Amino acid sequence: MPTQTVLYIILAGIVALLLALFQYKYKVKSMSKLYMLFAFLRFITIFSILLLLINPKFEQLELTTVKPKLLVAVDNSNSIVQLEQTEQAKQAVQAIRSNSELNKKFNIEYYNFGKTLNTSQALTFTEKQTDISSALNALQDIYQDEVAPTILITDGNQTFGSYYEFSNYNQPVYPIILGDTTTYIDLSIRQLNVNKYAYLKNKFPIETILAYNGKETVNTTFFVTSGKQTVYSKNITFNATHTSEVLQFTLPAHKVGLSAYKAQLKPLKFEKNKVNNIKNFAIEVIDEKMNVAIVSNFYHPDLGMLKKSIESNEQRSVSILKPNEIKSKLNDFNLVILYQPDNQFKFIFDAIKAENKNVFIISGSQTDWFFLNEQTNYYEHDITSQTEMYQGAFNTSFSNFIVDDLDFESFPPLQSAFGDLTFFAPYETLLFKKVGNIVTKAPLLATLESNGRREAILLGENIWQWRAESFINEKSFNTFDNFIGKLVQYLSSTKRKSRLVVDFESFYEGVNNVIIKAQFFNKNYEFDGKESLQIKLKNKNTNKISEVPFVLKNNNYQVDLNHLEAAEYEFTVSAITENISQSGSFTVLEYNVEQQFLNANVSKLNLLARKTEGTSYLIANYQSLFEDLISNKKYTTIQKSSKTARGLIDWTYVLGIIVFCLSLEWFIRKYNGLT
Numbered sequence: 001m002p003t004q005t006v007l008y009i010i011l012a013g014i015v016a017l018l019l020a021l022f023q024y025k026y027k028v029k030s031m032s033k034l035y036m037l038f039a040f041l042r043f044i045t046i047f048s049i050l051l052l053l054i055n056p057k058f059e060q061l062e063l064t065t066v067k068p069k070l071l072v073a074v075d076n077s078n079s080i081v082q083l084e085q086t087e088q089a090k091q092a093v094q095a096i097r098s099n100s101e102l103n104k105k106f107n108i109e110y111y112n113f114g115k116t117l118n119t120s121q122a123l124t125f126t127e128k129q130t131d132i133s134s135a136l137n138a139l140q141d142i143y144q145d146e147v148a149p150t151i152l153i154t155d156g157n158q159t160f161g162s163y164y165e166f167s168n169y170n171q172p173v174y175p176i177i178l179g180d181t182t183t184y185i186d187l188s189i190r191q192l193n194v195n196k197y198a199y200l201k202n203k204f205p206i207e208t209i210l211a212y213n214g215k216e217t218v219n220t221t222f223f224v225t226s227g228k229q230t231v232y233s234k235n236i237t238f239n240a241t242h243t244s245e246v247l248q249f250t251l252p253a254h255k256v257g258l259s260a261y262k263a264q265l266k267p268l269k270f271e272k273n274k275v276n277n278i279k280n281f282a283i284e285v286i287d288e289k290m291n292v293a294i295v296s297n298f299y300h301p302d303l304g305m306l307k308k309s310i311e312s313n314e315q316r317s318v319s320i321l322k323p324n325e326i327k328s329k330l331n332d333f334n335l336v337i338l339y340q341p342d343n344q345f346k347f348i349f350d351a352i353k354a355e356n357k358n359v360f361i362i363s364g365s366q367t368d369w370f371f372l373n374e375q376t377n378y379y380e381h382d383i384t385s386q387t388e389m390y391q392g393a394f395n396t397s398f399s400n401f402i403v404d405d406l407d408f409e410s411f412p413p414l415q416s417a418f419g420d421l422t423f424f425a426p427y428e429t430l431l432f433k434k435v436g437n438i439v440t441k442a443p444l445l446a447t448l449e450s451n452g453r454r455e456a457i458l459l460g461e462n463i464w465q466w467r468a469e470s471f472i473n474e475k476s477f478n479t480f481d482n483f484i485g486k487l488v489q490y491l492s493s494t495k496r497k498s499r500l501v502v503d504f505e506s507f508y509e510g511v512n513n514v515i516i517k518a519q520f521f522n523k524n525y526e527f528d529g530k531e532s533l534q535i536k537l538k539n540k541n542t543n544k545i546s547e548v549p550f551v552l553k554n555n556n557y558q559v560d561l562n563h564l565e566a567a568e569y570e571f572t573v574s575a576i577t578e579n580i581s582q583s584g585s586f587t588v589l590e591y592n593v594e595q596q597f598l599n600a601n602v603s604k605l606n607l608l609a610r611k612t613e614g615t616s617y618l619i620a621n622y623q624s625l626f627e628d629l630i631s632n633k634k635y636t637t638i639q640k641s642s643k644t645a646r647g648l649i650d651w652t653y654v655l656g657i658i659v660f661c662l663s664l665e666w667f668i669r670k671y672n673g674l675t
Contacts, residue, residue, distance in 0.1 A: 005054065005056045005057070008054045008056075009051070009054060009056060012047060012050035012051060012054060013047055013048065016041045016043050016044075016046035016047035016050060017043055017047075017048070019042070019043075019046050020039045020042040020043035020046060023039070023042060024036075024039040024042065025039065029607050034672065035669070037246065037668070038668070038669070041661045041662075041664060041665045042649060042661075042665065044657065045658050045662055045665075046220040048654050048657050048658045048661075050656060051535040051649060051654060052220070052649075052654055052655075055649075056649065057646060059644070059646075060646055061585050062644060064639070064640050065637050065638070065639050065640075066637065066638050066639075066640055067105065067107045067178060067637050068105075068106055068107070068144055068146075068147045068148070068149070068635045068636070068637070068638075069107050069108075069109060069143065069147065069148040070102070070106035070107070070109070070148070070149055070150075070151065070629070070635075071108075071111065071139055071143065071148050071149070071150040071151065071171075072093065072096055072108060072109070072110045072111065072150075072151045072156075073111045073112070073113055073117070073135055073139065073150060073151070073152050073153070074093060074110070074111070074112045074113070074153045074154075074480055075089070075112070075113065075114075075130060075132075075152075075153060075154035075155060075178065076112040076113060076114050076118070076123055076125055076126070076127045076158075076600055077114050077125065077127040077128070077129065077151035077159075078125060078126060078128060079130065079157050079159075079597050080125045080155060080178060080179075081125045082275075082597065083155055083179040083180065083281075083597065083599070083600070085155065085178040085179050086123075086460070088123075088178060088619045089123065089178055090123060092153055092176055092619065092622050093110070093123070093153065095622065095623070095626070096108065096151070096626075100561070100674050101136045101626075101627055101630050102626050102630060103627065104664055105630055105635065105637070106629070106635070110197075111135070111139070112132070113127075113130075113132070113134075113135035114127020114128070114129060114130060114131070115127060115128075115129040115130070115131050115134070115160055115411045116131070116134060116135075116138070116503060117134065117135045117139065125150065129159045129160045130154075130157060130158050130159050130160065131158065131159075131160040131161035131169055132152075132154065132156075132158050132161070132164040133158070133160050133162045133163065133164040134160075134635070136164060136167050136169045136173075137167070137169075137644050138149075138199075139169075139171075140168075140169055140170060140171070144170070144291060145577075147171075147634075147635065148170075148171050149172045149173075149614070149629070149635060150171050150172070150173050150174065150614075151174050151176060151625070152173055152174075152175045152176070152605075152608075153175075153176045153178065153291050154176075154177075154178060154605070155177070155178045155179040155597065155599075155600040155601065156175070156177065156374045156600050156601030156602065156604050156605040157239060157597040157600070157601050157635050158448050158601075158604075159499075159596075160177065161475075164261060164604070164608060165604040165605075165607040165608045165611070166611070167608065167612075169675060170612075171612065171615050172612050172614035173608055173609055173612040173614040174609065174614045174615055174616070174617065174629070175606075175608065175609055175614070175616040175617070175626055176616075176617050176618075176619055176622045176625065177600050177602055177603040177605055177616060177617065177618050177619060178600060179597075179599050179600030180598075180599045180600065181599060181600055181602050181617075181618070182528055182599060183213065183599065184271075184272050184273070184598055184599065185213065185214035185216070185218075185268060185270065185271060185272075186212070186213040186214070186271060186272070186273055186276070186470065186598050187210070187211070187212055187213075187218075187220060187238075187265050187267060187268060187271060187275075187277055188211050188213075188265070188276035188277065188596065189208060189209075189210060189211075189263060189264075189265055189276065189277065189278070189279045190209040190210065190211040190244070191208065191209040192206070192208045192209075192263055192279045193206070193207040193208070194206045194207075194208070194281050194283065195283075195314050196282075196283070196314065197283070197284050197285075197286055197313065197314035197315050198252075198253040198283050198284070198285050198286075198314070199253060199254075199285070199286060199287070199289060199314075199315075200253055200256055200285055200286070200287045201252075201253065201254075202252075202253050203250040203251060203252050203253065204250060204251060204253055204283060205249075205250050206224075206247075206248070206249055206250065206251060207246065207247070207248050208222070208246070208263060208279075209244065209245075209246050210222060210236060210245045210246075210247065210265060211243065211244050212238035212243045212244065213243070213598075214238070214240075214549060215239075215240040215241075216239070216240075216290065217238070217239040217240075218237070218238050218239075218268055219235065219236070219237050220235075220236050220237075220238070220265055220266045220267075220268065221233060221234070221236065221265075221266040222234050222236055222247065222263070222264070222265050222266075223263075223264055223266075224251070224261055224262070224263050224264075225261065225262050225264070226260070226261050226262075231251055232249055232251060233554060234247065234249075236265075236656075241646060251365065253285040253325040254285075255285060256285050256286065256287050257284070257285060258282055258283070258284050258285075258506050258585075258587060259282065259283050259284075259402065260280065260281075260282045260507075260587060261280070261282065261283070262279075262280050262351055263278070263279045263280075263281065264277060264278050265277040265278075272598060273596075273598040275596065276596040276597075276598075280566075280589045280590055281589070282506075282507040282589060283586060284506045284507070289315055289316070289317055289333070290315055290316045290317070290334045290488075290492055291317050291319070291332055291333045291334055292310055292316060292317070292318045292319070292333060292334065292335045292336075292337065292488065292492070293315075293318075293321055293326055293329070293330075293332075293333040293335070293336045293337065293518070294306055294318060294319070294320045294321070294337045294339060294343075295320050295321050295322070295323055295326055295336060295337065295338050295345070295348060296320070296322070296339035296340065297322065297323060297340070297344055298340075298347075298366070300339065300340075300461065301462070302310075302339065302362070302461060302462065302463050302464050303320050303339060303559065304464070305463065305464035305467050306318070306337065306463075306484070307320060308467075309467060309477070309480065309481045309485075310484060310485065310488055310502065312477065312478075312481040312485070312674050313481075313485050316485075316488065319333075319563075323344045323345050323348060324344075326348065327347060327348075327351075330348070330351050330352075330355065330357070331355070333489060334358075334492040335357075335358055335359075335360065335491050335492040336348070336352065336357060336358075336359070336360070337359075337360045337361075338359060338361050338362070338463055339362050339364065340364045340365075340367045340461065341361065341363075341367065341368065341371065341372055341375075342366075342367070342371055343367035343368060343371045345371075345375075346371075346375075347373040348442055349376075356451070356452060356453050357453070358453060358454045358455065358456075358491045358492060359456075359491075360455070360456045360458075360487070360488075360491050361418065361455070361456070361458070361459070362457075362458045362461070362463070363381075363416060363457065363459050363460070364414075364415060364416060364417075364460060364461030364462075364463075365387050365415050365416070365417070365461060366461075367417060369381045369382075369383055369417060370383060374556065377424060377425075378423060378424055378425040378427075378448055378450060378455065379421055379422060379423045379424060379425070379427075379457070380421070380422050380450075381419055381420070381421045381422075382417075382418075382419025382420050382421075383419070383461075384417060384418045384419045386417070386418040386600070387415055387416065387417055387418060388415075388416060388417075388418040388435070388650065389413035389414070389415055389416075390413055390414055390416055390433040390434065390435060390444055390459070390460055391408070391409060391411065391412075391413045391414075391433075391434040391435075392411060392414070392431035392432070392433075392434065392444050392445065393408060393431060393432040393433075393434040393439040394406075394408050394409075394430075394431060394432075395428075395429050395430055395431065395432060396554040396555050397429065397527065398428055398429065398430045398555055399519060399521065399526070399527035399555055400428050400430075400447050400449075400490060400622075401486055401487075401489070401490045401501070401515045401519075402484060402486070402501065402503040402518075402519055402555075402556045403430070403486055403487075404483075405554070406470060406479055406480060407473065408431060408466075408481055409434060409593075410473070411465070411466045411469050411470075412462070412465040412466070412469060413460075414444070414458075414459075414460025414461060414462055414463060414466075415460060415461050415462055416444075416459045416460040416461070416600065417459075418443055421442065421443060421446075421457075421459060423446075423448070425439060425448050425450045426448065426449070426450070427443070427446050427447065427448035428446065428447055428448070429441075429443040429444075429446045430443075430445045430446060430447060431443070431444040431445040432444060433459070433623070441614070443457075443459070444458070444459050444460060445457070445458045451661070454490065454491050454493075455491075456487060456490075456491055466480065467480045467481075479489075490578065497521075497578055498582070499520065499521045499580055500518065500520055500521075500533075500573065500575060500580045500581065501518060501519045501520075501521075501582075502516065502517070502518045502520070502573050502582045502584050503516070503517040503518065503519075503556075504516045504517070504582060504584060504586055505586060506585075506586055506587070507586060507587040507588070507589060508586065508587070508588050508589065509589050513560060513562045514560070514561040514562055514564055514588060515558060515559070515560055515561070515562075516535060516558070516559050516561065516571075516573075517548060517556045517558050518533055518556065518557045518558075518573055519555070519556050519557065520557065520575055520580075522534060522628040523556060527555060529552055531575050531576070531577060531578070532550075532575070532576040532577065533547065533549070533550040533557045533573060533574070533575055533576070534547055534548065534549045534550060534573070534574060534576065535547070535548050535550065535559055535561075535571050535572070535573050535574075536571060536572045536573075536574065537564075537569055537570075537571050538569065538570045538571070539565075539569060540567065540568040540569065540570060540585075541567045541568065541569050542567070548561065550573075564588050565588070565589050566589060566590030567587075567588060568586075568587045569585060569586055569587070569588065570583070570584075570585045571583065571584055571585065571586070598634045602616075613648050615628065
């Protein structure tokens with residue numbers, strides 16, 4: 001307790017004593033036993049009150065012991081099954097759980113991973129992709145300020161993500177290597193690149209990378225079949241110095257629709273793994289190409305981004321033109337995108353009105369809103385000389401077409417003219433303006449339909465930064481390109497809106513989730529979230545029929561068909577309460593990337609261990625790891641001290657004493673007839 005507080009307590013006792021004596025000794029000539037009792041009770045009362053005001057405290061030192069953490073991350077992917085290592089993995093985990101010395105020294109926490117890190121301890125070995133780098137990054141985010149050596153139980157085979165062996169993981173990693181480390185002779189189709197779409201009567205290109213693991217000279221044949229017909233073949237020779245071959249060839253697109261192909265590399269006589277000798281792929285042949293024009297008076301990064309994003313779908317072609325270059329070509333395009341229009345776009349607006357063409361307008365800091373307000377009867381923007389930065393906030397009630405939230409609120413802000421946009425026609429907001437942390441009701445991206453014509457308007461430039469940010473978040477441009485593709489598809493279509501809209505792909509690779517989405521509208525074409533939708537599936541190979549209900553998620557219905565086996569399917573989506581349905585078909589391709597591996601990737605796991613100052617162990621020797629961790633002096637229990645200030649007195653008890661003393665004094669005085 002501080003010396004100052006002790007002095008305050010002594011002073012409080014003196015003051016309380018003096019006041020008590022003054023009240024009872026000063027007024028009477030001699031002190032009787034009764035008055036001495038009164039003085040004592042008054043002293044206790046005053047001293048207690050002063051003690052409450054001083055509130056003395058003392059510091060208490062608390063010591064706690066903290067054991068280091070030990071992280072156990074187990075590969076839960078299907079490749080562990082292929083390498084017949086499921087029991088060994090479970091035994092290793094159980095050995096960690098049952099090792100009393102290890103559990104005494106460490107606080108052990110368990111995870112498993114496939115494409116992402118999971119906190120669940122259940123091991124099913126059903127994950128269809130493996131991303132070791134993502135698992136390590138997630139662990140580093142959780143334990144970045146702690147000592148947490150990591151036991152990584154895996155075969156080291158990664159199918160997705162960045163190179164984990166070069167990870168900047170800041171904790172020592174101790175891999176327990178699952179699988180055979182023996183190198184076998186093996187042929188494989190390492191990669192096959194092909195576009196999803198092709199055009200009728202054209203040839204579509206295919207590139208494939210073939211690999212050989214071995215030292216002897218071997219001969220094989222690569223061939224591609226469509227049904228029972230071989231459409232391409234080539235003899236290949238591999239040896240110790242020629243271990244890979246890149247083939248580039250083309251195949252003809254004869255008929256409209258989905259065409260499935262199988263690429264095969266003839267296996268060797270003693271080859272152990274033949275699954276990686278086969279790759280299935282499919283091509284959708286279309287008969288019509290969509291032409292899009294982007295018209296701008298100046299060059300801007302947004303133009304190249306839009307062209308790249310729209311043309312990511314092979315059925316779309318984009319031309320970037322000056323206003324004077326499109327005058328005679330307007331009817332050649334299904335959709336016109338006007339980028340920051342000014343008065344030089346006058347004849348384009350006249351032609352669009354005359355032809356009743358759909359249009360997408362993108363405004364920005366150089367948009368002439370005096371001109372643009374005169375050209376449209378559907379909206380009007382405030383005229384100011386100022387600009388503002390706006391972020392986008394997704395409208396979950398948007399219903400013109402099915403679209404997902406790309407986490408727009410995390411995207412960089414767009415630059416636009418300051419002011420409000422007032423609509424004079426029915427419209428739907430896809431993205432609201434967000435200023436700082438405030439989401440407004442003002443539209444940033446909106447669509448409208450009037451007199452059979454569709455239009456969209458985006459109030460912001462530098463959308464190229466959105467595509468770049470999406471790539472950082474998703475490690476791919478596909479998500480953002482699909483968003484732009486759906487917007488372009490909606491604007492280029494002249495079909496009347498259907499009450500039931502189904503969104504699906506023509507074919508799915510086996511490693512991807514088969515998710516079908518749908519929207520249902522009432523008779524006023526307003527989104528109806530109360531309807532019950534179900535999908536009826538027919539496997540065309542087995543004629544097996546199944547029905548699955550949709551679930552409502554934000555502004556659309558979804559059904560996850562990830563359980564489907566590889567086959568061709570026909571489906572019908574129906575509304576339960578109304579006689580409305582939509583039908584279609586899709587194909588699930590047979591492909592499990594986890595089946596491509598023959599043995600453990602020892603070299604990468606050894607490199608990861610060395611880089612993080614850990615050590616790798618074979619599954620047969622994992623007991624040595626336990627002994628090394630237990631004896632390692634880097635991982636020791638530490639003692640932490642903390643000081644806490646606690647009150648010396650409990651105010652409830654002191655308050656009780658005050659009440660008791662005053663009550664007793666009052667009762668005695670009354671009993672003795674004193675005032």
